[in-house]
Amino acid sequence: NAGVTQTPKFQVLKTGQSMTLQCAQDMNHEYMSWYRQDPGMGLRLIHYSVGAGITDQGEVPNGYNVSRSTTEDFPLRLLSAAPSQTSVYFCASSDRDRTYNEQFFGPGTRLTVL
Amino acid sequence: TQLLEQSPQFLSIQEGENLTVYCNSSSVFSSLQWYRQEPGEGPVLLVTVVTGGEVKKLKRLTFQFGDARKDSSLHITAAQPGDTGLYLCAGAPILQNYGQNFVFGPGTRLSVLP
Numbered sequence: 001n002a003g004v005t006q007t008p009k010f011q012v013l014k015t016g017q018s019m020t021l022q023c024a025q026d027m028n029h030e031y032m033s034w035y036r037q038d039p040g041m042g043l044r045l046i047h048y049s050v051g052a053g054i055t056d057q058g059e060v061p062n063g064y065n066v067s068r069s070t071t072e073d074f075p076l077r078l079l080s081a082a083p084s085q086t087s088v089y090f091c092a093s094s095d096r097d098r099t100y101n102e103q104f105f106g107p108g109t110r111l112t113v114l
Numbered sequence: 115t116q117l118l119e120q121s122p123q124f125l126s127i128q129e130g131e132n133l134t135v136y137c138n139s140s141s142v143f144s145s146l147q148w149y150r151q152e153p154g155e156g157p158v159l160l161v162t163v164v165t166g167g168e169v170k171k172l173k174r175l176t177f178q179f180g181d182a183r184k185d186s187s188l189h190i191t192a193a194q195p196g197d198t199g200l201y202l203c204a205g206a207p208i209l210q211n212y213g214q215n216f217v218f219g220p221g222t223r224l225s226v227l228p
Contacts, residue, residue, distance in 0.1 A: 004156070033215070042118070042202060042218040043157070058215065090156050101206075102147075103216070105156025 001026050006091050006106035013081040013113045021076040021109050023091030031094045031101070032074040033058070034066065036087040037108075043090065049074055050096065081113045117141055118205055118219035126225040130192050135222040137203035138185045144206045146179055146186045147216065151200040193226045200224075 007022045025032065033048035045058030049068040063085060065077040074093075078085060088110050092103040119138045127133055137146070145164040149157035161170050163179035163186060170177045174197075176189040190197055200223050204216040 035218075040123075040220050042220040043204075044218070045215055048215065059217075092156070101216075102159045102162065103157075105158070107154070107156055 003027065004091055004093055004104050004106035006089075006109050008109060009107070010110050011112070013078075013111065015082060015113060017081050019078050019081065021078075021089055021091075021111075023074045023076065023106060024072050025074075025091075025093040025104070026072065027093060027095070027104065028071060029093035029095050029104075030071065031096045032068065033092050033103070034064070034074070034076045035090045035092065036060065036085075037090060038087050046076065046089075078111075081111075083113045085111065086113045087111060117207065117217045118203060120201075120203060120219040120222050122222060123220070124223050124225075126227065127193055129194060129226055129228050132189070132191050133193060133224070134187055134189045135201055135224070136185065136187050137205075137219055139205065140184065141205070142183050142208050144183075144208050146183070146206070147204045148177055148186070148188055149202040149204060151202060151221070152198075157200075157202055190224075193224075195226045195228050198224060198226050 004025045030051045034046040035043040044060050047066040049055045055066050088108050090108050091106045094101045094103045121136045147162045148160045151157040161177045166181045166183045168179045174191045178187050200221045202221045203219045
């Protein structure tokens with residue numbers, strides 16, 4: 001099993017550009033989520049999904065869109081990149097049927113917006 | 115204001131020393147998790163605690179959940195350079211508006227020098 005994979009590993013954008021961060025998992029997990037990690041802030045939840053076709057907002061959803069057409073994939077779209085979106089982005093998945101919901105994280109995407 | 119606070123923010127110690135890091139909140143959690151994150155990687159789950167007063171041991175690591183389920187501590191005995199990393203706590207608040215999502219603290223960055 002590859003676990004949770006994310007692409008790209010690094011990305012540099014100019015203000016106003018759009019892009020999609022890819023996330024895939026091969027563990028048949030129903031729950032997937034996107035976080036951003038900033039220095040001194042910990043991980044903050046952007047969007048999450050409890051299954052294919054179902055998504056919901058987290059703590060910091062503005063400027064981001066998600067969709068969940070399959071169980072495996074959960075892409076994150078930046079509509080019009082801003083310097084405030086410079087961060088490290090992590091995708092995670094978990095099996096909601098398991099007790100206490102251990103989350104498995106991908107390796108992250110480091111995004112810089114100029 | 116963060117729901118979870120962690121202290122200290124940074125800690126640098128010599129190999130063989132003992133240390134304790136803390137995770138505190140004014141909110142009650144149904145469960146609390148500890149993760150370790152190494153540079154360039156995603157967090158990896160170390161333990162989940164769910165019962166007030168619960169103590170769990172993982173080799174040289176001892177985790178405790180506070181009696182009121184508002185705080186937790188991680189104690190490392192005879193620290194080794196391999197323990198170096200960012201230690202994150204994550205709690206599942208009982209508050210309704212958080213659903214079943216976890217909130218993360220800002221982390222304690224530990225450096226163990228040989």
